[in-house]
Amino acid sequence: MPAIQIYKDIYWVGAIDWNVRSFHGHTYSTKRGTTYNAYLIMDEKIALVDTVYGPFSDEMIERIKEIVDPQKIDYIIANHVETDHSGALPAIKKIAKNAKIICSAKCKDGLSRHYYGNWDYQIVKTGDTLKLGKKTLSFLEAPMIHWPDSMFTYLVEDQILMPNDAFGQHYATSKRFDDEVNQFELMDEAAKYYANILIPLGSLILKKIQEVQKMNIPIKMIAPSHGIIWRKDPAKIINAYIDWASNKTKPKAVVVFETMWGATEKMARKITEGVTDAGIEVKLFDLNQTDRTEIIKEMLDAKGYLIGCSTHDNDMLPNMGGFLTFLKGLKPKNRIAAAFGSYGWAGGAVKGIEEAIKESGVELAQPSISARYVPDENELKNCYEFGKEFAKKIK
Amino acid sequence: MDKYRCTVCSYIYDPKIGDPDNGVKPGTPFENLPADWVCPECGVGKDMFEKVSEV
Numbered sequence: 001m002p003a004i005q006i007y008k009d010i011y012w013v014g015a016i017d018w019n020v021r022s023f024h025g026h027t028y029s030t031k032r033g034t035t036y037n038a039y040l041i042m043d044e045k046i047a048l049v050d051t052v053y054g055p056f057s058d059e060m061i062e063r064i065k066e067i068v069d070p071q072k073i074d075y076i077i078a079n080h081v082e083t084d085h086s087g088a089l090p091a092i093k094k095i096a097k098n099a100k101i102i103c104s105a106k107c108k109d110g111l112s113r114h115y116y117g118n119w120d121y122q123i124v125k126t127g128d129t130l131k132l133g134k135k136t137l138s139f140l141e142a143p144m145i146h147w148p149d150s151m152f153t154y155l156v157e158d159q160i161l162m163p164n165d166a167f168g169q170h171y172a173t174s175k176r177f178d179d180e181v182n183q184f185e186l187m188d189e190a191a192k193y194y195a196n197i198l199i200p201l202g203s204l205i206l207k208k209i210q211e212v213q214k215m216n217i218p219i220k221m222i223a224p225s226h227g228i229i230w231r232k233d234p235a236k237i238i239n240a241y242i243d244w245a246s247n248k249t250k251p252k253a254v255v256v257f258e259t260m261w262g263a264t265e266k267m268a269r270k271i272t273e274g275v276t277d278a279g280i281e282v283k284l285f286d287l288n289q290t291d292r293t294e295i296i297k298e299m300l301d302a303k304g305y306l307i308g309c310s311t312h313d314n315d316m317l318p319n320m321g322g323f324l325t326f327l328k329g330l331k332p333k334n335r336i337a338a339a340f341g342s343y344g345w346a347g348g349a350v351k352g353i354e355e356a357i358k359e360s361g362v363e364l365a366q367p368s369i370s371a372r373y374v375p376d377e378n379e380l381k382n383c384y385e386f387g388k389e390f391a392k393k394i395k
Numbered sequence: 396m397d398k399y400r401c402t403v404c405s406y407i408y409d410p411k412i413g414d415p416d417n418g419v420k421p422g423t424p425f426e427n428l429p430a431d432w433v434c435p436e437c438g439v440g441k442d443m444f445e446k447v448s449e450v
């Protein structure tokens with residue numbers, strides 16, 4: 001696949017990672033693969049905005065060569081330290097010896113702690129601009145969206161925003177634009193990305209969007225560093241981010257459980273029935289059968305979480321422990337939750353779940369429900385009522 | 396003088412220590428930090444800080 005002109009004198013020179021199935025180590029499952037988007041801007045001066053993940057360096061360099069001799073690159077804009085975008089820097093810097101790296105102060109610090117290269121840097125701050133000839137780049141620092149070093153680059157004349165990871169999707173496709181792909185797949189991946197990476201940063205994201213709106217800069221196109229480019233409807237993803245960052249939810253519950261011999265699963269099913277009969281949308285997930293990344297995506301628009309686990313060594317099971325550690329990091333706001341689970345003697349899982357729920361800042365909406373060994377008919381009825389009760393709090 | 400915690404990265408601003416690397420002298424109360432002061436760890440603004448309640 002060749003370099004693709006996305007706008008006048010601007011080329012996509014990134015790489016498609018069709019088969020990557022886990023990202024950030026094993027924190028994110030990329031079932032549709034991903035793309036690393038790098039953009040080459042041709043003007044009197046030549047600029048490369050971001051690079052690709054290291055193993056794809058040659059692919060990126062080959063694409064650049066179709067347009068220009070990479071030695072001639074004058075500037076490399078590094079919007080973000082993370083290696084999926086900076087990994088090809090050592091390779092391109094070997095060729096583009098005179099290219100100056102333009103980045104935030106924190107980015108320079110982070111890049112030097114990754115690559116230890118004796119590179120020529122120019123640090124930029126919000127409001128700084130760089131004239132390439134006809135085109136001007138303007139920079140906007142975006143700390144913690146999603147790392148301290150994060151920055152957005154805006155092409156003033158062309159009205160194109162290059163916000164790096166923001167508005168991205170882990171979505172491998174041979175198409176480069178929003179209007180060319182399946183809309184369900186696109187929004188599914190955009191939501192999954194927001195849910196698993198950006199939930200804890202919602203208030204910063206809202207402020208940043210407001211800041212950009214106040215600057216009154218027209219945005220014709222958003223070209224992120226993963227997935228497709230929003231050219232037909234950039235407002236669609238901006239509005240989705242505003243909704244997600246404002247913690248807008250639906251009347252919907254997600255039941256997540258981990259079970260040893262099926263007793264906690266029985267409880268989960270009865271609870272789910274109760275929620276259903278109360279007229280609230282609900283989804284039930286066995287933590288060990290479903291990808292965590294997918295479950296977290298389902299939790300993005302849900303108001304209520306019902307979390308269950310059987311007791312093992314006086315505490316919850318280890319995969320539930322990992323799941324709740326993830327939830328504690330996300331700290332979703334404006335949500336409610338309750339815990340349930342079976343036990344044999346002393347118990348402990350339910351208490352552990354409740355502590356984790358509190359630590360994640362989610363409101364415990366009702367006392368937990370437990371059953372010793374296997375729930376009897378009466379206890380299952382109570383589980384049903386437990387679900388119904390919880391559903392009322394969602395309405 | 397109160398300590399303040401960055402709600403994004405958990406950095407604690409201790410007025411006794413200040414932020415000398417960024418030109419803030421020891422003994423500077425949080426309220427007197429310049430408006431453009433940012434968290435030295437993660438870079439977010441003053442508005443992302445909350446007062447640490449004394450135990």
Ligand SMILES: [Fe+2]
Pocket residue numbers: 080082146147165
């Ligand atoms: Fe990143």
Ligand SMILES: [Fe+2]
Pocket residue numbers: 082084085165225226
């Ligand atoms: Fe990324």
Ligand SMILES: [Fe+2]
Pocket residue numbers: 401402403404405406434435436437438439
């Ligand atoms: Fe911070």
